[in-house]
Amino acid sequence: MRRALAFAWLRLRREPGRMLLGVIGVTAIGALLFDMLLLSNGLLVSFRERLDRSGFDVRVIASESAVIAGPPIDHVSAKLTELGRKPSIAAVQRVRVASADVADHPSTRHLAVAGVDLGAPVPWTLLEGAPPNAQASPAPLVINRNFARTFHLTVGSPVVLNGRCGDASRPLPLDATVAGVAEFQNDAADALTAATSSQAVAALCGERGDLADMLLVQSNPAAGGPDAAAAAIRAAFPALHALTNEQIVERFSRVEFSYFRQLSSVLTTVTLFFGLLLITVLLTVSVNQQLGEIAALRALGLSRARVMAGVLCESALFIGLGGIAAVPIGGLLSRWLDAILRSMPGIPADARFFVFTLHALEVHAALLVIGAVLAAVYPMRLVATLPIAATLRREVVS
Amino acid sequence: MTVPVVAANAVSRTFVMPAGAVHALRGVSLSVQPGEYVSVVGPSGCGKSTLLHLLGCIDVPTAGSVLVDDIDVSTLSDSARSALRLRRIGFVFQRFFLLPMLSAWENVELPQAEAGVSRAERRQRTRELLEYVGLSARASHRPAELSGGEMQRVAIARALANRPGLLLADEPTGELDQATGAQIVSLFDRLNADGTALVVVTHDPEVAARASRSVRMRDGEIVEETTRPCC
Numbered sequence: 001m002r003r004a005l006a007f008a009w010l011r012l013r014r015e016p017g018r019m020l021l022g023v024i025g026v027t028a029i030g031a032l033l034f035d036m037l038l039l040s041n042g043l044l045v046s047f048r049e050r051l052d053r054s055g056f057d058v059r060v061i062a063s064e065s066a067v068i069a070g071p072p073i074d075h076v077s078a079k080l081t082e083l084g085r086k087p088s089i090a091a092v093q094r095v096r097v098a099s100a101d102v103a104d105h106p107s108t109r110h111l112a113v114a115g116v117d118l119g120a121p122v123p124w125t126l127l128e129g130a131p132p133n134a135q136a137s138p139a140p141l142v143i144n145r146n147f148a149r150t151f152h153l154t155v156g157s158p159v160v161l162n163g164r165c166g167d168a169s170r171p172l173p174l175d176a177t178v179a180g181v182a183e184f185q186n187d188a189a190d191a192l193t194a195a196t197s198s199q200a201v202a203a204l205c206g207e208r209g210d211l212a213d214m215l216l217v218q219s220n221p222a223a224g225g226p227d228a229a230a231a232a233i234r235a236a237f238p239a240l241h242a243l244t245n246e247q248i249v250e251r252f253s254r255v256e257f258s259y260f261r262q263l264s265s266v267l268t269t270v271t272l273f274f275g276l277l278l279i280t281v282l283l284t285v286s287v288n289q290q291l292g293e294i295a296a297l298r299a300l301g302l303s304r305a306r307v308m309a310g311v312l313c314e315s316a317l318f319i320g321l322g323g324i325a326a327v328p329i330g331g332l333l334s335r336w337l338d339a340i341l342r343s344m345p346g347i348p349a350d351a352r353f354f355v356f357t358l359h360a361l362e363v364h365a366a367l368l369v370i371g372a373v374l375a376a377v378y379p380m381r382l383v384a385t386l387p388i389a390a391t392l393r394r395e396v397v398s
Numbered sequence: 399m400t401v402p403v404v405a406a407n408a409v410s411r412t413f414v415m416p417a418g419a420v421h422a423l424r425g426v427s428l429s430v431q432p433g434e435y436v437s438v439v440g441p442s443g444c445g446k447s448t449l450l451h452l453l454g455c456i457d458v459p460t461a462g463s464v465l466v467d468d469i470d471v472s473t474l475s476d477s478a479r480s481a482l483r484l485r486r487i488g489f490v491f492q493r494f495f496l497l498p499m500l501s502a503w504e505n506v507e508l509p510q511a512e513a514g515v516s517r518a519e520r521r522q523r524t525r526e527l528l529e530y531v532g533l534s535a536r537a538s539h540r541p542a543e544l545s546g547g548e549m550q551r552v553a554i555a556r557a558l559a560n561r562p563g564l565l566l567a568d569e570p571t572g573e574l575d576q577a578t579g580a581q582i583v584s585l586f587d588r589l590n591a592d593g594t595a596l597v598v599v600t601h602d603p604e605v606a607a608r609a610s611r612s613v614r615m616r617d618g619e620i621v622e623e624t625t626r627p628c629c
Contacts, residue, residue: 003511014499296495299456300509300556301484303477389457393447396492396569 001309008313019318022282026322027329029275033268034330034364035337035354040264042355044249044257050350051245054123054185056093057226059248060215060233064241072096072211073240080117082236083217088228090220093120094212096198098205102151103160103173110164111147111192114184115201123216124195129155129180132196139200140179144193153178161194163204174204189342189349217242260353272371279318279375283311287379291386292395298388308380315376323368331356401468403486403564403595404453405429409462410618411448422448424618425462430597432563435590437609438599445618446599447568453597454487454566455479467563484513488557488594492569494549496541502528502552503537509559527555531585547578554585558594565589567598571605583608 012019051057062071073079076094083092096115116122118134124142132140141159153159161174176196184193198212219229226244233242243251253261287294294307334354341353411423422445430436430453438446451457452464455471464471466482474482483489496505506527510520528534531551541549550570557565567586571579583605590596590610598605606612614622 007508010504011499292493292495293497296489296491297497297508298480299454299483299489299491301480301482301487301560302509302512303480305477306480306512389448389451392451392456392491392495392568395495 001313004306004309005313005316008310008317012314012317018282018286019321022279022318023322023325025278025282026275026319027325029271029278030319030323030326030364030368031330031333033271033275033367034326034360035334036264036268036271037360037363037367038330038334038354038356039337040261040268041357041360042353043260043351044253045355045357046350046352047252047257048245048249050185050348051248054216055121055218056123056216057219057245058217058229058233058242059245060217060237060240060242061213062240072209072213073215074209074211076210076212076215078210079215079237079240083215083233086229086232086236088220088223088225088232089217091121091218093117093123093216094198095123095214095216096201096212098163098165098201100161100163100165100174100194100204103162105151109150109192111161111194113161113201113204114193114195115198115204116195118197121218122195124182124184126180126182129178132179134197134199136177136179138175138177139196141176142180142182142195143178144184144187144191145181146187146190147192147194148178148181150192155180161204163206165205172203172206174200176200186348187350188346190345215240268367272367275319276371276375279315279371280378282318283315283376283379284382286314287311287382291391294383295386295388295391295395298386299392304384307383307386311380311383312373312376315379316372319368319372319375323364327361327364400431402429402465403432403434403467404597405465406449406452406459407463407465409449409452409459409464411445411452411457412460421618423452423459426615426618426620427462428453428613428620430564430595432595433590433593434611435586435596435609436598437606437612438597438615439601439603439606439612440615440621442601444615446615448618449615450566450568450597450599453564454489455483456489484509485560486562486564488559488562488565490550490553490557490565490567490570492572494541494546494553494573496549496552496556498541501538501540502533502544502548502555505541505552506555506559509556513560515560523559524555527558528552530558531555545578546574547581550574550578550582551585554582554589558589562594564595564597567596567600569600570598571600571602579605 062073080092080094083089094117098113098115099110100113101110118132132142143153155178157178159176159178161176187193217229219226230242230244233240298307338352338354342351406426406428408425408427409423410425413420413422426449438449440446452459455466458472466486471479503524506524507520510523528537531554533548533551536544536548571582574582586596587608598609600606610626612624613620
């Protein structure tokens with residue numbers, strides 16, 4: 001095999017046009033293949049990273065049918081008190097999301113306002129200003145950069161919000177002060193997002209109930225981690241649905257993101273097929289052009305296995321060289337495609353569609369190895385079944 | 399009694415064609431002793447090349463047997479036959495069949511590499527062979543840069559690479575002009591004088607006349623054998 005590989009390498013070096021054609025073709029096809037592999041799992045990996053970055057590892061909702069937005073959870077304060085006593089739970093946060101707009105401003109764009117317990121761990125990362133104080137008056141408001149930029153707000157700026165939520169007859173204007181600028185989880189690049197205390201959001205929407213759309217839980221790693229925390233929540237409140245990050249990712253993988261996987265699987269198959277076709281054609285043409293030489297080599301004593309190995313090695317070199325070059329080119333291409341997809345409206349700014357993983361690289365390599373073998377099957381069969389005497393006779397006659 | 403380098407015993411070869419069976423060889427027997435020089439002559443289609451292919455173990459007889467160094471070739475696997483060809487039989491073809499992307503040196507070196515000869519030995523043997531055929535100065539040239547006679551001399555050097563006891567040549571001067579053909583024939587004389595058994599299939603009476611034994615074929619049979627008393 002070593003001799004066959006060395007000979008195949010020599011042949012390709014001496015036929016640079018053919019080598020270039022094959023390697024460039026495989027590089028282009030391999031880059032697309034690599035991107036499909038990055039895409040097939042990228043959104044899920046990125047989603048998982050974002051969930052983990054939030055600092056909360058269990059999410060509690062009222063209905064299993066909707067992970068993000070569903071019916072609210074009631075009597076939240078009592079539930080928080082009880083959950084706070086569980087040893088497997090380190091901290092619990094409530095989230096109530098409301099819609100509002102900025103009073104006395106020409107912009108008609110609504111903003112999302114999250115009401116949370118300001119004394120508990122919060123689902124944002126503060127970039128400017130100070131952590132908001134629940135007792136402060138007017139209500140402290142943490143806003144995202146886009147909000148600050150759009151409404152020319154800085155830390156300390158006063159702002160009045162009109163609620164677009166709850167009972168339309170009850171909402172009252174909310175006087176607030178910008179306490180900080182922060183980065184929020186799942187924020188789209190063009191989103192207007194703010195957060196304040198849960199009491200302020202209740203007032204903004206005119207709500208009297210003690211409601212939350214979701215509870216965010218930090219589990220206690222020393223007491224069984226997220227699985228134990230989720231189990232404790234389910235035991236305490238069987239009507240609620242507690243999902244660990246792992247379970248949310250699994251559910252998204254099965255349902256919401258399965259379209260991406262199917263799409264990339266189809267495109268991967270098509271891409272691989274064209275790669276195989278290219279190499280098979282190149283090798284078959286080359287074999288057919290040299291039937292006399294191959295028959296002569298067989299007559300001189302090269303075994304059937306040796307000439308087959310020669311074809312396989314050529315295929316491996318084409319696909320190996322092209323496949324290696326495809327990784328950086330596919331990487332660059334994926335960054336460009338990622339930027340296009342991320343610029344779509346409503347996509348969280350920190351979401352990524354193409355994520356490099358070692359697994360994707362391994363699958364890429366495995367598919368190329370399989371591809372090299374499959375591409376060589378037909379030309380290998382040609383040389384294996386070549387009748388030596390008849391071929392020599394035919395070549396002389398022709 | 400000396401063991402023949404190759405012996406065909408009552409070999410027949412029939413090709414099944416859509417238009418009907420073609421009997422290329424009909425019960426031919428031919429034995430070649432070590433160091434012997436045999437020419438095979440006859441009209442086109444009489445079975446000369448088919449006989450050569452059977453002697454060279456690149457085809458199998460429909461009936462009869464071929465023995466190389468007293469080994470019945472029909473008992474060998476395909477890979478064992480390849481190994482036998484690699485080490486014991488050299489082939490020279492009318493159309494040379496040199497690998498176009500390799501230099502003359504690399505073409506000669508290739509069968510040695512396949513036989514597992516060490517790099518140092520290969521280098522030594524290749525140099526000797528190219529000197530032997532008078533092409534030392536053309537060692538780095540590729541076939542496209544060589545004349546027909548030079549290509550055939552490289553092909554002869556390649557055929558001799560693993561020191562075979564038997565060299566088979568199928569119309570070795572068929573693609574060459576008379577003067578160049580004469581050079582090749584002289585080279586065969588020298589080879590035979592150095593102890594290599596030769597079987598040369600040819601249309602050329604001058605080439606055939608150099609052999610110590612001449613076999614004439616017609617319609618798949620040997621019809622005449624002439625031995626030159628002295629060389």
